């Protein structure tokens with residue numbers, strides 16, 4: 001198997017698939033996605049499907065607002081229902097000292113187009129019946145945020161890309177990338193060599209290995225992240241609930257299962273086995289936050305690999321000095337929500353050569369210049 | 385008959401004394417739990433007396449009581465924890481039971497149903513959070529965890545696990561874990577003793593010495609039995625189990641013997657999901673009057689099973705005819721006739737093709753040896769002998785279970801399973817033959833003991849020859865689309881074929897988009913049938929579905945009381 005493609009995308013995760021999809025929409029027909037395992041085998045079919053714009057720095061918030069705008073249209077675009085519901089994200093606050101910080105977050109968010117508001121404990125308990133009100137001060141809440149079903153997105157993209165003539169090669173890892181003639185690249189895969197005018201590096205935590213072959217250093221490291229699903233219960237909790245105090249995120253799926261996470265010490269490697277320590281920690285934490293949960297049973301636990309950068313924000317855009325080698329990696333645990341905007345902006349860049357203003361702050365050079373996209377609270381309390 | 389009065393969701397009701405809560409509600413026209421989307425039949429019709437996932441109620445403020453387990457009493461205040469499922473109605477218009485696939489086609493349809501589904505969905509909700517949060521009762525009695533570090537952990541106290549225990553060195557400290565209550569383990573033990581005294585098992589009987597009773601076996605082998613306890617995880621040498629619902633056990637063994645055995649499953653045939661069709665095991669859990677209510681029971685036997693088991697099934701159902709999907713030897717035939725008590729003209733060799741009936745089974749069509757078809761009236765169909773290995777723990781440990789033709793793991797030439805360091809697999813997990821199950825258990829016991837002492841030991845030749853015992857071969861049929869492979873989510877063969885042709889071409893991809901293995905039984909009832917069909921579709925390729933802990937649902941309350949200090 002050999003060939004010539006306009007764009008070679010490495011990795012069939014949500015970044016790779018969205019980019020391929022948006023390229024095909026722009027009329028770039030000769031697109032190939034190379035995937036080491038099967039479509040969505042990375043984080044993209046292992047996440048919680050949370051979509052939010054409640055971040056704490058302007059650049060990220062503005063990007064997310066654009067992404068949320070695009071998510072609204074994806075079901076129609078793909079002809080495949082992705083089950084996007086906007087029931088909000090609720091950041092509960094259990095400490096008087098944090099109240100000021102929450103207010104600051106709201107201020108930045110409101111200035112950048114997010115409708116987040118402060119809720120009193122009574123209002124919080126209305127949205128989350130059964131929450132432990134001991135020490136509960138209130139919450140930040142935005143009804144713009146929501147939840148979607150990641151498997152539906154991945155599957156919809158897979159069908160749409162194939163319908164539009166794009167190629168996805170599964171079980172075809174990219175082993176080496178080298179510069180070819182006239183600014184292009186040679187992509188060596190396990191099943192043959194492809195020449196490509198553009199390469200999009202969307203290999204998540206494996207992206208640094210590919211970038212380094214072209215002399216670029218990506219500051220991305222893998223970290224295991226786990227989720228737990230319980231048996232289904234009658235649906236009663238609408239928003240995604242986040243607690244900084246307990247390090248927990250949890251929501252209730254359409255089918256009624258609670259899907260959640262707690263911050264635990266996880267290894268910085270590619271280990272995908274579930275850890276018992278995590279299961280126990282989750283049980284201890286969640287039964288403090290939502291005491292009724294002790295009468296609910298866990299049915300599944302699984303792990304994925306986060307691709308973390310020093311400022312917990314992705315690296316997006318062409319590599320310095322290599323306009324045709326584009327990185328889309330390092331999503332640091334909130335990449336799914338960004339993906340439609342990532343895909344369309346990278347496709348636009350390949351089509352026009354222009355970098356979208358919203359994407360500029362995410363360039364790799366920021367780690368040199370010090371213009372980091374650091375979050376105020378979330379990043380150092382384990383909730384991403 | 386006396387009647388009792390009680391309240392349900394605030395309504396005053398009465399019912400006959402002695403009924404379960406579910407029966408009492410039913411007599412008032414109230415049904416708990418969901419319906420099969422495909423058949424529009426209540427799910428409790430399928431699983432009488434079993435935990436219907438959606439039949440949870442709160443009684444006098446105590447949450448999570450299965451309405452099928454508790455008898456109604458006068459003055460009870462009962463509250464529903466779940467509501468009827470709208471999905472049951474939408475299901476009529478959709479293919480498979482998988483909830484989001486149903487909604488993936490049209491956004492208009494989704495918007496119409498979505499909010500209501502969220503509000504009314506009852507895919508087995510255990511409790512009403514509002515009620516439970518409001519009352520301070522409703523607490524289950526969770527206990528702090530216990531830690532063990534035995535030399536040998538035997539998972540499963542069936543015939544193979546107990547055989548392994550018999551062959552264990554007396555100096556080793558052993559823990560035996562089984563999901564069954566102690567009395568049932570006792571029964572397993574008695575059956576094993578009985579079998580060992582027969583000529584077929586001659587090479588193995590010497591190991592039974594010093595075990596007159598289960599107690600004396602446990603004592604002489606320095607073993608503790610944790611009954612009513614299920615292993616739910618294996619993490620880097622740490623095995624986790626839960627006793628009842630309430631207590632977590634952390635077990636760090638030096639060696640492990642996996643003797644998790646088989647699960648009985650229904651064979652594939654058209655309309656194998658209508659009420660009235662059950663496995664022998666299910667039959668034996670029915671109360672006597674329900675089982676003997678059948679006037680014309682048909683027994684399907686898929687592979688040789690023990691005469692004692694057949695006797696119990698036949699006592700409960702009195703079969704009018706028996707179909708074997710394999711050709712038995714002379715002795716086997718005699719044993720079946722005498723243990724079922726049927727006339728030899730009612731014993732035939734043939735495989736089921738289709739069940740008939742509207743809301744309950746009314747007849748069954750069978751293809752006889754030679755190809756002729758025969759249709760007989762039946763109001764109960766009992767399927768015995770078709771078994772699928774319980775491979776969950778083996779899969780968690782990433783044991784390479786080579787998958788054979790029918791999705792059965794294939795043992796090595798010497799009868800053992802390729803294992804990770806220090807783990808031995810045995811029993812019907814590997815060997816479809818009951819004789820080989822016993823022999824492989826003993827071989828595992830010897831090997832485990834030898835690995836502890838560091839001195840190699842070979843099982844005696846008489847034992848290894850038993851390992852090669854072959855069961856009779858089965859007759860095969862073709863199946864068509866209406867056959868249900870996944871009884872939890874109503875996935876049919878036609879669904880699988882459609883999914884495959886649409887590009888869902890691996891088991892794992894199919895799992896994500898059909899819900900296979902992800903219903904309340906977590907795959908326990910669909911592995912084997914699914915694998916068989918999948919391998920036909922893929923021309924023999926099979927990727928095993930990822931198995932994830934916990935293998936059985938575990939209460940967060942019990943996990944929260946787990947002490948990880950030593951870990």
Ligand SMILES: Cc1cc2nc3c(=O)[nH]c(=O)nc-3n(C[C@H](O)[C@H](O)[C@H](O)COP(=O)(O)OP(=O)(O)OC[C@H]3O[C@@H](n4cnc5c(N)ncnc54)[C@H](O)[C@@H]3O)c2cc1C
Pocket residue numbers: 010011012013014015016034035036037038039040041042043044045046047048049050051172173174175202203204205206207225226227303304305306328329330331332333334335336337338
């Ligand atoms: C437990 C968990 C919960 C999460 N929750 C959320 C959430 O609620 N909201 C949210 O927005 N995000 C969430 N995320 C993060 C989100 O899943 C990721 O940010 C997003 O999926 C990243 O997409 P990706 O395409 O960059 O990476 P991936 O999906 O990991 O895709 C990378 C792909 O590249 C392939 N690959 C690697 N090397 C090669 C090679 N050499 N050749 C070919 N292919 C290769 C991999 O096999 C993989 O399929 C969560 C993540 C985890 C793990």
